[in-house]
Amino acid sequence: xxxxxxxxxxxxxxxxxxxxxxxxxxxxxxxxxxxxxxxxxxxxxxxxxxxxxxxxxxxxxxxxxxxxxxxxxxxxxxxxxxxxxxxxxxxxxxxxxxxxxxxxxxxxxxxxxxxxxxxxxxxxxxxxxxxxxxxxxxxxxxxxxxxxxxxxxxxxxxxxxxxxxxxxxxxxxxx
Amino acid sequence: xxxxxxxxxxxxxxxxxxxxxxxxxxxxxxxxxxxxxxxxxxxxxxxxxxxxxxxxxxxxxxxxxxxxxxxxxxxxxxxxxxxxxxxxxxxxxxxxxxxxxxxxxxxxxxxxxxxxxxxxxxxxxxxxxxxxxxxxxxxxxxxxxxxxxxxxxxxxxxxxxxxxxxxxxxxxxxxxxxxxxxxxxxxxxxxxxxxxxxxxxxxxxxxxxxxxxxxxxxxxxxxxxxxxxxxxxxxxxxxxxxxxxxxxxxxxxxxxxxxxxxxxxxxxxxxxxxxxxxxxxxxxxxxxxxxxxxxxxxxxxxxxxxxxxxxxxxxxxxxxxxxxxxxxxxxxxxxxxxxxxxxxxxxxxxxxxxxxxxxxxxxxxxxxxxxxxxxxxxxxxxxxxxxxxxxxxxxxxxxxxxxxxxxxxxxxxxxxxxxxxxxxxxxxxxxxxxxxxxxxxxxxxxxxxxxxxxxxxxxxxxxxxxxxxxxxxxxxxxxxxxxxxxxxxxxxxxxxxxxxxxxxxxxxxxxxxxxxxxxxxxxxxxxxxxxxxxxxxxxxxxxxxxxxxxxxxxxxxxxxxxxxxxxxxxxxxxxxxxxxxxxxxxxxxxxxxxxxxxxxxxxxxxxxxxxxxxxxxxxxxxxxxxxxxxxxxxxxxxxxxxxxxxxxxxxxxxxxxxxxxxxxxxxxxxxxxxxxxxxxxxxxxxxxxxxxxxxxxxxxxxxxxxxxxxxxxxxxxxxxxxxxxxxxxxxxxxxxxxxxxxxxxxxxxx
Numbered sequence: 001x002x003x004x005x006x007x008x009x010x011x012x013x014x015x016x017x018x019x020x021x022x023x024x025x026x027x028x029x030x031x032x033x034x035x036x037x038x039x040x041x042x043x044x045x046x047x048x049x050x051x052x053x054x055x056x057x058x059x060x061x062x063x064x065x066x067x068x069x070x071x072x073x074x075x076x077x078x079x080x081x082x083x084x085x086x087x088x089x090x091x092x093x094x095x096x097x098x099x100x101x102x103x104x105x106x107x108x109x110x111x112x113x114x115x116x117x118x119x120x121x122x123x124x125x126x127x128x129x130x131x132x133x134x135x136x137x138x139x140x141x142x143x144x145x146x147x148x149x150x151x152x153x154x155x156x157x158x159x160x161x162x163x164x165x166x167x168x169x170x171x172x173x174x175x
Numbered sequence: 176x177x178x179x180x181x182x183x184x185x186x187x188x189x190x191x192x193x194x195x196x197x198x199x200x201x202x203x204x205x206x207x208x209x210x211x212x213x214x215x216x217x218x219x220x221x222x223x224x225x226x227x228x229x230x231x232x233x234x235x236x237x238x239x240x241x242x243x244x245x246x247x248x249x250x251x252x253x254x255x256x257x258x259x260x261x262x263x264x265x266x267x268x269x270x271x272x273x274x275x276x277x278x279x280x281x282x283x284x285x286x287x288x289x290x291x292x293x294x295x296x297x298x299x300x301x302x303x304x305x306x307x308x309x310x311x312x313x314x315x316x317x318x319x320x321x322x323x324x325x326x327x328x329x330x331x332x333x334x335x336x337x338x339x340x341x342x343x344x345x346x347x348x349x350x351x352x353x354x355x356x357x358x359x360x361x362x363x364x365x366x367x368x369x370x371x372x373x374x375x376x377x378x379x380x381x382x383x384x385x386x387x388x389x390x391x392x393x394x395x396x397x398x399x400x401x402x403x404x405x406x407x408x409x410x411x412x413x414x415x416x417x418x419x420x421x422x423x424x425x426x427x428x429x430x431x432x433x434x435x436x437x438x439x440x441x442x443x444x445x446x447x448x449x450x451x452x453x454x455x456x457x458x459x460x461x462x463x464x465x466x467x468x469x470x471x472x473x474x475x476x477x478x479x480x481x482x483x484x485x486x487x488x489x490x491x492x493x494x495x496x497x498x499x500x501x502x503x504x505x506x507x508x509x510x511x512x513x514x515x516x517x518x519x520x521x522x523x524x525x526x527x528x529x530x531x532x533x534x535x536x537x538x539x540x541x542x543x544x545x546x547x548x549x550x551x552x553x554x555x556x557x558x559x560x561x562x563x564x565x566x567x568x569x570x571x572x573x574x575x576x577x578x579x580x581x582x583x584x585x586x587x588x589x590x591x592x593x594x595x596x597x598x599x600x601x602x603x604x605x606x607x608x609x610x611x612x613x614x615x616x617x618x619x620x621x622x623x624x625x626x627x628x629x630x631x632x633x634x635x636x637x638x639x640x641x642x643x644x645x646x647x648x649x650x651x652x653x654x655x656x657x658x659x660x661x662x663x664x665x666x667x668x669x670x671x672x673x674x675x676x677x678x679x680x681x682x683x684x685x686x687x688x689x690x691x692x693x694x695x696x697x698x699x700x701x702x703x704x705x706x707x708x709x710x711x712x713x714x715x716x717x718x719x720x721x722x723x724x725x726x727x728x729x730x731x732x733x734x735x736x737x738x739x740x741x742x743x744x745x746x747x748x749x750x751x752x753x754x755x756x757x758x759x760x761x762x763x764x765x766x767x768x769x770x771x772x773x774x775x776x777x778x779x780x781x782x783x784x785x786x787x788x789x790x791x792x793x794x795x796x797x798x799x800x801x802x803x804x805x806x807x808x809x810x811x812x813x814x815x816x817x818x819x820x821x822x823x824x825x826x827x828x829x830x831x832x833x834x835x836x837x838x839x840x841x842x843x844x845x846x847x848x849x850x851x852x853x854x855x856x857x858x859x860x861x862x863x864x865x866x867x868x869x870x871x872x873x874x875x876x877x878x879x880x881x882x883x884x885x886x887x888x889x890x891x892x893x894x895x896x897x898x899x900x901x902x903x904x905x906x907x908x909x910x911x912x913x914x915x916x917x918x919x920x921x922x923x924x925x
Contacts, residue, residue, distance in 0.1 A: 018436065035436065035469075042469040046411075051403040052396020054590070055468075056541055057622040061865035064541065092396030099395035107394045111386035111831050114839055115259025116393035117400055117541040117590025142874045149865065151541040151591050152259045153842025154835070155876035 023084045026094025036082030041065045043081055052092035052120050063148035066121040067091050073128035092120035103127045106165035114152035122148050126162050235358040237317040239291040240270055247355030249276040253283050254292040255302045258592030260894040261832035262302045264388045272378030273314035275338035283388050288564035288584035297562045298597045300892025307890050311372050319367045324360035325352050384831035401559035401587045404547040406615035412608050413471045413619055415478055416460040416628055418485040419858035420700050431477035432463050437470025442611055454598045455570045462608050487858030490700045499636035499697050502656040507693020511681045511750055515689030520650035524642030527728055531717040532919045534852035536632035542590020543625035544601040547617040548609035555582045560589030567599040571606045594705035598630045623863040630704020633658035637717040641725045650689040653680050658699035674752045680714030682748045682759035685740040700858045708895035719792035719903035734774050734791050741766050761795045765823050769802035772821035776882045777804035786810040790907025792900040799824040799896035803904035809912035817878040825888030837881045837897040844901030846871040852921050
């Protein structure tokens with residue numbers, strides 16, 4: 001059954017998949033009325049004003065949209081809103097309240113960004129990698145970062161920065 | 176929370192930035208006229224702005240580039256858009272250095288399009304070259320105004336004062352005053368009789384390695400790119416564009432599109448090019464306008480549009496190959512360089528010949544094309560990622576018949592440019608849609624749109640012939656067949672070819688007694704445009720690869736052969752071409768310099784293991800010289816292990832930025848060698864996203880070593896020059912390691 005509700009600028013058709021979804025992003029709960037097929041990326045960017053996660057390809061190839069879902073790295077451009085459920089979503093904005101996560105600090109000290117557009121996704125991937133593998137080898141870093149595209153070619157600095165971040169994280173833990 | 180006031184103030188209230196510019200009483204004019212030989216004219220008049228900036232802190236404009244706030248912050252206007260090439264950092268470093276500011280207390284604003292900021296176009300690796308002197312003049316004016324204010328306060332002579340780290344000092348008495356305390360008085364200072372510049376080597380932070388000024392914002396996800404623009408009440412549009420060049424809409428069925436929740440309207444966009452300028456040519460089509468991005472995309476997916484044609488006869492890549500090979504088999508349409516007598520020299524020599532072919536390339540900027548616009552009776556606001564803000568401003572002003580002062584173009588950060596954003600088609604398109612809707616609109620290009628509606632690097636086919644006699648290279652002939660860049664970009668379709676089409680080939684620098692360069696035009700059925708280093712990107716590959724083949728035939732070390740052919744100093748290569756670069760004048764001694772530096776750093780004479788190979792190549796791009804040495808390891812699957820690059824760009828403004836450009840260019844070269852190609856079927860682009868237009872990944876990245884030859888020459892650019900010779904260096908190393916000479920790119924690695 002389709003219920004059409006007029007709004008100020010148009011009509012919204014309430015289809016079977018158009019519902020209210022409750023999601024938690026960066027610790028904040030939100031109720032989103034949208035089609036359940038909507039990729040989480042567009043909910044983040046257009047509904048919640050969280051533009052840190054970027055649109056690069058819309059198909060999961062580039063990683064610019066990467067978020068954490070209960071800590072796991074997931075491209076938000078291919079994650080439908082209906083699949084989020086009560087899993088905790090963390091975006092680049094929520095990685096650290098001060099922007100001082102070891103990966104972020106390493107990205108600054110190694111002067112990684114050129115245009116910078118891919119770097120939020122790179123950082124989210126690196127942060128998840130280090131959570132799972134706190135002392136990765138270079139081969140593990142390359143494997144772990146392989147899904148992320150950088151068109152400016154900052155790969156060698158990314159590699160160095162992940163090494164530095166691993167050290168910073170160990171120091172933070174007092175190791 | 177990151178203190179966002181430190182960073183690029185965002186355009187949430189569009190009113191603020193351009194009101195500053197329009198209330199400036201007298202403009203600082205920077206006339207970027209390049210006279211023959213590339214000189215610059217600078218006429219500077221100081222600015223007296225009594226209007227205060229409309230944010231929390233009050234401040235004084237000292238001129239278009241320098242504003243001092245009462246809390247002692249120096250706000251530097253960054254004149255050129257940032258596309259990852261580093262000019263939002265390097266150009267303000269020049270200002271801060273000449274001024275004597277404390278770099279840590281500097282903040283940066285991106286200049287809106289205005290002639291007060293000069294040409295503003297970022298292309299051709301010209302920004303640092305063109306702005307070096309004018310920015311220093313502007314900063315010196317501000318410094319002298321601050322000095323005059325302090326000297327007046329202390330009743331001392333100005334020449335007894337020094338300026339550094341954000342303060343004016345009187346060493347004799349130990350007094351100092353910070354800029355913030357002097358700004359009001361400085362703004363009232365009379366214009367100095369003459370401008371005094373610091374010595375070139377005393378411009379700290381110039382010459383020190385700096386990270387990008389936006390790094391903190393970027394890593395926190397706070398940096399704002401074009402797609403991140405949010406204007407109040409903004410709609411989002413995606414456009415269905417013609418399937419082939421020139422196709423026209425015959426029918427639109429938009430019922431299903433309009434039924435998508437959130438879709439507001441479906442409108443026709445005409446195809447038009449203001450003044451015939453291809454760089455601003457809107458392709459036309461049908462736009463779906465919606466309340467948010469996903470609704471617009473869904474709406475377009477449900478649009479049913481028929482076109483008068485969806486295929487072009489002769490529009491397959493194989494058809495273009497046939498045309499080009501046929502062209503190469505005959506005489507060139509135009510001879511652009513003819514020294515000596517190549518035919519006679521070849522007749523008496525051992526001849527070599529090789530054909531090279533390079534494909535169409537897409538730009539695939541990480542951030543797909545997009546632009547945001549709001550058209551009202553009072554103004555036309557355009558904001559987004561562009562390399563060409565003033566051209567966009569001029570073209571929209573002309574198209575809409577509005578005075579320039581009403582057309583505000585505010586560049587955002589750009590997620591890459593590579594020459595794609597020199598075209599302003601997508602900005603004009605957004606302006607059109609916004610004007611129709613009478614609301615703010617952001618036109619979003621999906622990745623598929625971005626790949627299929629690019630201004631592609633033209634495909635090129637090359638036939639090279641050389642003659643070797645008496646142990647010398649005596650003849651060189653290069654026949655280039657390609658699509659015309661000049662006509663498709665800055666010029667119009669009836670313009671003749673220019674240096675833009677043939678550089679890197681027609682102006683090859685080697686001292687060979689008999690040289691001929693010929694050009695034949697191939698009609699390419701897609702839009703062509705500038706792609707990092709333009710025609711250097713394909714011509715240098717052919718020249719440096721073929722020279723390597725000649726060296727192999729002559730049983731000569733490729734480095735030694737190049738050094739021999741580059742004896743002497745600066746030479747002029749007269750070419751019968753219009754334009755300001757019609758007389759290339761490479762300095763052969765600088766080419767020798769970078770070759771020797773790269774070779775030394777790479778250990779050129781050190782023996783390699785038997786399964787490894789090493790290759791070398793060089794090029795000059797305007798006033799910047801580059802040489803690359805690559806190492807390929809053919810043990811098992813061949814792999815590029817290391818690339819060394821030596822760069823001579825005069826004085827280096829930001830050494831870390833310079834290294835970053837060199838590293839990135841080598842990654843582009845790797846992708847060029849092994850991945851990138853655009854193919855056509857019936858005039859349609861066959862690729863659409865990163866699955867069939869693959870990017871280089873981290874596991875492919877070779878080790879990179881960068882050598883910067885620091886000199887006292889004025890700085891020259893680095894956005895493009897580190898790219899062209901990287902590709903043939905890799906190809907030459909590939910040959911040395913595998914025995915395979917790759918003349919057609921990309922290579923499919925075994």
